[in-house]
Amino acid sequence: MKKVRSQKSEVRKFIILTFVILSFVFGINAQTSVSPDKSITEFDVNGLKVIVKRRPSSPTVSAGLFTRGGVKNQTAKNAGIETLALATATEASVKYPREVLRKEFARTGSAISGGAGYDFGVISLTSTRQNFDKTWEIFTDIILNPAFTPQDFALARERLLTGLRNQSVSPDSSLGVLQDKVIYANHPYSNDPNGTIESVGNLKIEDLRLYHKNLLQTSRLLLVIVGDLDPQTVQKQITASFGRLPRGDYKEQPVPRINFAQPTLDVTSRTIPTNYVKGIFAAPSLADPDYYAMRVAMTILQSRVYNEVRTKRNLSYAPSAEMENNAANTANIYVTANDANQSINLMLKEIGSMKSDLIEDDGFTGVPGYFLTTYYINQETNSAQVAELARYELIGGGWRNSLSFLDKIREVTAKDVRTVSQKYMKNIRFVVVGDPAAVSREIFLQN
Amino acid sequence: MKKFLLSSFLITSVLTNLNFAQTAKPNQAAAKDTAAAAQSKPQDDVKVPFVTKTLPNGLEVIVLPDASVPLVTVEMAVRNGSFTEPPELNGLSHLYEHMFFKSNQALAIFRCDLAKSYNNFNYYMGQNCAEQVKLKAQIGDVSYLNEVDKLGYVRNGTTQEEYVNYYFSTTSPNTATILRTMRDAMLYPSFEREEFEREIQVVLGELDRQQAEPGYYLDRTLMDKLFYKYPSRKSPGGTRETVSSATTEKMRLIQSRYYVPNNSALIVTGDVQPEKVFKLAEDLFGIWKKGEDPFVKFPIVEHPPLTKSEGVIVNQDVENVIMQIGWHGPSIGKDDASTYAADVFSYIVQQPDSRFQRAMIDSGLAVQANVHYYTQRNVGPIRVTLVTAPDKAKAALDTLYKEMAQFNNPNYFTDEELANAKTLLEAEDLYRREKLSEYTHSLGFWWSSTGMDYYRGYYKNLRAVSRDDIKKYVSGYIQAKPHVGVALISAPAQAAAKLTEQDLIGK
Numbered sequence: 001m002k003k004v005r006s007q008k009s010e011v012r013k014f015i016i017l018t019f020v021i022l023s024f025v026f027g028i029n030a031q032t033s034v035s036p037d038k039s040i041t042e043f044d045v046n047g048l049k050v051i052v053k054r055r056p057s058s059p060t061v062s063a064g065l066f067t068r069g070g071v072k073n074q075t076a077k078n079a080g081i082e083t084l085a086l087a088t089a090t091e092a093s094v095k096y097p098r099e100v101l102r103k104e105f106a107r108t109g110s111a112i113s114g115g116a117g118y119d120f121g122v123i124s125l126t127s128t129r130q131n132f133d134k135t136w137e138i139f140t141d142i143i144l145n146p147a148f149t150p151q152d153f154a155l156a157r158e159r160l161l162t163g164l165r166n167q168s169v170s171p172d173s174s175l176g177v178l179q180d181k182v183i184y185a186n187h188p189y190s191n192d193p194n195g196t197i198e199s200v201g202n203l204k205i206e207d208l209r210l211y212h213k214n215l216l217q218t219s220r221l222l223l224v225i226v227g228d229l230d231p232q233t234v235q236k237q238i239t240a241s242f243g244r245l246p247r248g249d250y251k252e253q254p255v256p257r258i259n260f261a262q263p264t265l266d267v268t269s270r271t272i273p274t275n276y277v278k279g280i281f282a283a284p285s286l287a288d289p290d291y292y293a294m295r296v297a298m299t300i301l302q303s304r305v306y307n308e309v310r311t312k313r314n315l316s317y318a319p320s321a322e323m324e325n326n327a328a329n330t331a332n333i334y335v336t337a338n339d340a341n342q343s344i345n346l347m348l349k350e351i352g353s354m355k356s357d358l359i360e361d362d363g364f365t366g367v368p369g370y371f372l373t374t375y376y377i378n379q380e381t382n383s384a385q386v387a388e389l390a391r392y393e394l395i396g397g398g399w400r401n402s403l404s405f406l407d408k409i410r411e412v413t414a415k416d417v418r419t420v421s422q423k424y425m426k427n428i429r430f431v432v433v434g435d436p437a438a439v440s441r442e443i444f445l446q447n
Numbered sequence: 448m449k450k451f452l453l454s455s456f457l458i459t460s461v462l463t464n465l466n467f468a469q470t471a472k473p474n475q476a477a478a479k480d481t482a483a484a485a486q487s488k489p490q491d492d493v494k495v496p497f498v499t500k501t502l503p504n505g506l507e508v509i510v511l512p513d514a515s516v517p518l519v520t521v522e523m524a525v526r527n528g529s530f531t532e533p534p535e536l537n538g539l540s541h542l543y544e545h546m547f548f549k550s551n552q553a554l555a556i557f558r559c560d561l562a563k564s565y566n567n568f569n570y571y572m573g574q575n576c577a578e579q580v581k582l583k584a585q586i587g588d589v590s591y592l593n594e595v596d597k598l599g600y601v602r603n604g605t606t607q608e609e610y611v612n613y614y615f616s617t618t619s620p621n622t623a624t625i626l627r628t629m630r631d632a633m634l635y636p637s638f639e640r641e642e643f644e645r646e647i648q649v650v651l652g653e654l655d656r657q658q659a660e661p662g663y664y665l666d667r668t669l670m671d672k673l674f675y676k677y678p679s680r681k682s683p684g685g686t687r688e689t690v691s692s693a694t695t696e697k698m699r700l701i702q703s704r705y706y707v708p709n710n711s712a713l714i715v716t717g718d719v720q721p722e723k724v725f726k727l728a729e730d731l732f733g734i735w736k737k738g739e740d741p742f743v744k745f746p747i748v749e750h751p752p753l754t755k756s757e758g759v760i761v762n763q764d765v766e767n768v769i770m771q772i773g774w775h776g777p778s779i780g781k782d783d784a785s786t787y788a789a790d791v792f793s794y795i796v797q798q799p800d801s802r803f804q805r806a807m808i809d810s811g812l813a814v815q816a817n818v819h820y821y822t823q824r825n826v827g828p829i830r831v832t833l834v835t836a837p838d839k840a841k842a843a844l845d846t847l848y849k850e851m852a853q854f855n856n857p858n859y860f861t862d863e864e865l866a867n868a869k870t871l872l873e874a875e876d877l878y879r880r881e882k883l884s885e886y887t888h889s890l891g892f893w894w895s896s897t898g899m900d901y902y903r904g905y906y907k908n909l910r911a912v913s914r915d916d917i918k919k920y921v922s923g924y925i926q927a928k929p930h931v932g933v934a935l936i937s938a939p940a941q942a943a944a945k946l947t948e949q950d951l952i953g954k
Contacts, residue, residue, distance in 0.1 A: 059877055060881060098800075102799045103800055154811065162767055162814045165766035168766075170662075272659040273654075273656075273658045312645075314649050316652050317653040318653075336656050337652065338655070367599070369600070372599055372618055373600060373601055373616060373617050377601065380516055381881045
């Protein structure tokens with residue numbers, strides 16, 4: 001249970017509208033298919049895959065133009081380039097200087113922003129339905145003709161550098177930095193999507209221009225839109241905007257698995273009131289058949305560690321077990337506690353129990369209902385639906401798999417849970433921020 | 448730490464400040480409870496289509512129907528929190544919140560029934576079940592507890608200065624069961640001593656986490672200095688000492704004072720029909736006895752104004768510098784007009800092309816600069832926040848004070864920016880409402896700090912805000928007013944930047 005809501009700073013990209021006339025297009029290869037539930041339409045515009053989900057009466061629209069590849073597209077030297085390129089691009093376009101764009105977005109309440117992650121990047125749009133057409137024009141012009149002015153570049157870079165300087169200040173973020181360093185060593189994910197102070201500091205505006213130009217090939221893009229929009233009308237708009245982009249021949253390369261050959265323990269010494277502990281282990285990706293059993297297993301593990309560590313023994317406010325959603329995926333147990341040894345010992349015992357015993361029927365009580373509830377909670381907003389469809393399309397074997405999520409969860413058996421627990425919950429790699437004396441290697445490395 | 452920030456997909460970036468723009472009228476709910484009893488009241492402003500009904504016992508029921516997804520969120524909101532806490536009770540509203548989802552009398556009866564059915568006489572005798580089951584006449588059949596664990600709900604609670612809430616989200620067919628669950632947790636807490644002692648340790652663990660964050664010391668310093676006579680009233684977490692020494696008797700004290708229907712609201716959003724919810728609410732919560740108005744017997748304190756400006760530097764191991772300048776802002780019920788003006792002004796100066804943002808951000812002096820007013824019943828603070836590199840701190844402060852001196856210059860913002868600020872506030876609400884399970888808490892926040900009448904008229908009143916209103920707000924609360932300036936910076940960076948406490952107050 002958390003308390004006081006945090007104040008987040010508002011970072012909004014205000015952009016400008018002028019006239020975009022792209023009334024004729026050629027070379028379009030448009031094929032349309034409609035999903036079984038009729039609300040989702042897929043089509044192709046000159047190699048650009050498009051997914052449109054219609055939500056009748058929705059007063060807002062969300063869209064994302066996703067770029068494939070993520071950190072596989074960058075090196076240690078230019079790490080952070082996609083994040084910075086997309087963030088800078090959303091400041092202004094050649095035709096529409098940022099002052100005009102900012103005013104237009106203030107006038108309409110729309111927003112466009114850019115960012116990048118481990119597996120893909122995105123330029124996203126949020127607008128009211130009423131203002132969608134104008135916002136779309138701005139969105140497309142930003143993508144096709146970003147201004148990349150020195151001032152935009154300097155501001156976006158300084159924002160990114162400020163965040164990077166700050167990334168070890170909070171104990172939780174410090175734990176994340178240590179985790180990335182340990183877990184992603186010698187892996188493509190070691191090139192952080194936000195880069196380093198050094199790599200971002202060395203990026204030049206010309207680097208961004210070139211990088212952005214290379215992104216604009218339809219073979220490496222995915223467009224997802226959710227709102228009360230007619231797919232045919234949208235298709236015409238997309239064709240007019242993106243129909244002339246080069247196809248390119250981008251081929252997504254699989255990302256290697258993360259190394260969990262043996263358990264490890266790394267500690268960052270810090271004098272703080274409690275110890276922050278995370279134990280990371282391998283997990284199946286969204287495209288893996290084990291994914292659903294692992295999701296159920298992690299939900300049960302979460303319930304168990306909460307019960308044992310917090311409810312029964314009051315050792316921690318925040319014990320948890322979670323699963324990430326990356327292509328090279330991981331799961332983790334996490335706790336903040338003065339008595340880190342006892343907390344981790346209890347958590348590892350729960351993992352041991354899940355590996356050795358079949359979950360009894362009452363262990364499954366509430367699991368289907370929980371997934372049903374959280375599934376709908378995750379479907380509440382158009383932006384969440386865009387993100388979900390894109391994630392499945394980019395790293396989950398295709399967006400249609402998202403439609404069978406609940407069915408696959410319901411099919412999971414106690415035996416499946418035990419099997420994935422045995423397969424993945426081992427060789428746990430621990431990272432700690434806090435008092436090194438509070439950490440016993442014997443306990444932490446027992447798994 | 449999630450690295451992938453799909454910023455516009457996390458709608459929070461578009462919505463941030465509204466959550467803090469709220470306040471409350473002390474006797475608003477009590478004044479209208481009988482008059483409005485049993486009358487469903489349609490929302491005047493079509494923008495937020497909630498309906499309300501006040502039960503005869505004073506419980507306000509607020510329903511916002513939306514069938515976009517088959518979910519329901521049920522929230523109980525209570526006007527409690529640190530604004531009701533003298534030093535000796537500081538943090539105990541929060542501890543009470545932790546105890547809410549623990550054992551209650553309905554659960555005790557359920558366990559006794561189970562023990563009886565399994566012939567577990569040791570449990571039956573040990574738990575004094577013969578007495579427990581007598582409560583069935585009052586609480587009713589508790590067999591619903593057989594089903595609760597199968598519902599698959601998500602639940603949580605939060606404690607703030609003027610608002611404590613508890614909520615469940617589940618699929619809409621479970622509405623009646625989850626309302627019953629909420630009712631029994633609200634009306635019949637057990638405060639079992641062993642559970643209570645354990646939960647104190649959990650809350651201390653939560654305080655440990657807060658105090659491990661450098662930002663905590665910035666926030667606490669600013670609040671303690673601004674509200675120097677009654678700092679506990681602005682500190683929902685309380686202290687280790689008060690939490691450690693808490694007793695179940697103190698929990699009962701809080702329950703008797705604040706957990707009465709005429710100081711609470713039931714908020715239901717999602718795939719529901721208002722009339723059915725009202726009927727369920729009457730059936731379940733009608734037996735809850737009305738209590739004394741806690742704010743008559745225990746009035747909120749009067750925070751004395753600042754007599755002079757003060758600068759404070761907080762040294763922590765941080766890389767950037769965060770500076771906040773704080774003032775006493777308006778209070779709901781005393782100066783509502785300025786609360787609307789405050790929100791509009793904050794949204795004028797946060798527009799990226801505003802003069803303020805161009806001076807602070809486009810100039811390269813800071814990466815973040817905003818003005819924020821936290822609407823509260825009892826003196827909402829106004830804060831200006833700057834985030835920058837240490838070597839720019841002095842120059843950024845110098846420019847900030849020059850800009851603030853111009854806030855009432857007629858040319859400081861355009862008519863277009865004034866209109867856009869109102870549009871942005873409305874758009875923000877629209878985006879926020881899409882995430883209805885969370886928007887429920889916004890409704891609770893509005894109810895608790897401002898009362899729903901304030902919120903009903905909120906957007907209409909925002910639209911009416913004029914330049915004169917903003918001038919009055921800026922003159923009355925910011926310009927030439929005593930204030931507190933706090934900087935969070937590392938000691939070496941402070942020395943290198945030659946940043947002083949005088950810099951923080953514009954001297």
